[in-house]
Amino acid sequence: MGMTMAEKILASHSGRESVSPGEYVTAEIDVMMGNDITFADACRNLVDIGLTSFADPDKVVVCNDHRIPAMTARDAELQTRLREYAAQFGVKYFYDAGVGIEHTVLPEKGHAHPGHLIIGADSHTTTYGALAAAATGMGASELAYSMYKGSNWFQVPETINFVLEGDLAAGVSSKDVMLALLGKHTADKAQYMSIEFTGSGAAAMSVEARMTMSNIGVEMGAKFAMFAADDKTIAYLATRTDAKIEHFGPDADAVYVETHHMDCANLEPQVAFPHNPDNVKSISEVGDVPVQQAFIGSCTNSRTEDLERAAVILRGRKVAPGTRLLVIPSSQEVMMNVTKSGVLNDLVQAGAMIAPPGCGPCGGGSTGVLGAGENGIASTNRNFKGRMGSPDAFNHLASPETVAASAIEGKIADPRKYLN
Structure with a gap:
C-alpha cells in the first residue's frame, strides 16, 4: 500500500x-x-x-x-x-x-x-x-x-x-x-x-x-x-x-x-464575511458593503506576486475618499523587489500607506488596527471578532486583487472589471 x-x-x-x-x-x-x-x-x-x-x-x-x-x-x-x-x-x-x-x-x-x-x-x-x-x-x-x-x-x-x-x-x-x-x-x-x-x-x-x-x-x-x-x-x-x-x-x-x-475555471473572486474564514460568498453575492480600510499584507498574501497583482488594479487610479489603503510587504526581499520594479511607486501613487515588513495589524499587534464600527477588507487569513482591532469592527477576507479594487471604490468590489 x-x-x-x-x-x-x-x-x-x-x-x-x-x-x-x-x-x-x-x-x-x-x-x-x-x-x-x-x-x-x-x-x-x-x-x-x-x-x-x-x-x-x-x-x-x-x-x-x-x-x-x-x-x-x-x-x-x-x-x-x-x-x-x-x-x-x-x-x-x-x-x-x-x-x-x-x-x-x-x-x-x-x-x-x-x-x-x-x-x-x-x-x-x-x-x-x-x-x-x-x-x-x-x-x-x-x-x-x-x-x-x-x-x-x-x-x-x-x-x-x-x-x-x-x-x-x-x-x-x-x-x-x-x-x-x-x-x-x-x-x-x-x-x-x-x-x-x-x-x-x-x-x-x-x-x-x-x-x-x-x-x-x-x-x-x-x-x-x-x-x-x-x-x-x-x-x-x-x-x-x-x-x-x-x-x-x-x-x-x-x-x-x-x-x-x-x-477552478469557473470560480469567481471570493470574500469571507465576519467573523469566520468559512463564512464565504462569491463576489456576485456580496452586495453593497462599504469599507473604511483595505489592507494588503500578512503571511498569506503580501509576497512579490501578490503586490504585483494588486498594482495592476491600482495603477493610474486612486484610493476612494474616506477609505485608507495599507500595504505591508512581507519581507525585505519583497520590499526590494517591488521597489526595483516600480510596483511600490504604483501603490504609493494610488494613495497607499506603506509600512515596514512584518505582521502589521493582522493579529492586532501593530500598525493599522480597525476601530469600533469600521469595516475592513484584508488579504489576511483570519477575521475573528476583535482579532484586528476593536471587537466591534468587521473584517472581510479576500485576495490582493479584490482588496485593491475595494480600496478604489470604497466598498467591496470585483477586481475583474479593472482587467478588461
Missing part, C-alpha cells in the same frame, strides 16, 4: 519503512521555528528547569516579526529577551525586526525543503507545505521540548486529497480557491488531517500562490497542507539553498480518506 506525502515524511523521520493513519511515532525534526511571541517563552520554559542548550541550534530559526516596530515598552522588552535568548542558546538563524514575516522569510532563506518535517510555534507554519514539507504549528511548550530533544511525537494523520482542475480566470487567484474550499467544506473539515492539493490546477500555480493555499490550510483544521515538489519548487529553491532538491510527492497508490474535485 502506498503512502501520502505526510505518511512518507513521518515514516522516514521516525526510522520506519511505512506508517499508517492513527499510529503514533517519535520523529526527528528538520527545522524548529519561533517568533517574538513564542520563542522567549519556550526558552524560559527550559531555563526554569535548568536546561541551557538545544539538541542542534542550527535547526532553530527565529523571526522577530509580529509586534514590530515595537508599539509598547512591553513589546520592546520582550524583543530584548528574544535577542538575549537567541544569543544564549547559540541560534545561528536569527532574523530581527524588519527582515520580514517568518512564513515568507523561512522559505526565502532556504530553510524549507521537500520532504522536511518542520514545526513552528505559530499556527500558519503549514505554509511550508507549498514546498512539499510536512509543516505544522505547535505551542511554545512543544517548541521548547522539540528544541531540547530534536524530536517530538506525532500521530499519523489521515489525508484529504483536493483535486484542483482548470485554469483560473484573470482576477481570480489561489486565495479565492482556498476561500471557496473553506466556504464549501467549513473550518473543521480537516481537523488533525493532512491536506494534499493535486491536479492540473495545483500544478499550474506558482510557488507563491501555493504558499497562500498551504497557509490557509490550517483554517480548515489541517495538520499539514501540502503540494508535491515539481520543477517550479526546484527552481524556487535553486538560488536559496545548496542542498540538492528533488521531486517529491505521494505514491501513485496512496490512500486518501476523502477526495474532492474543484473546477
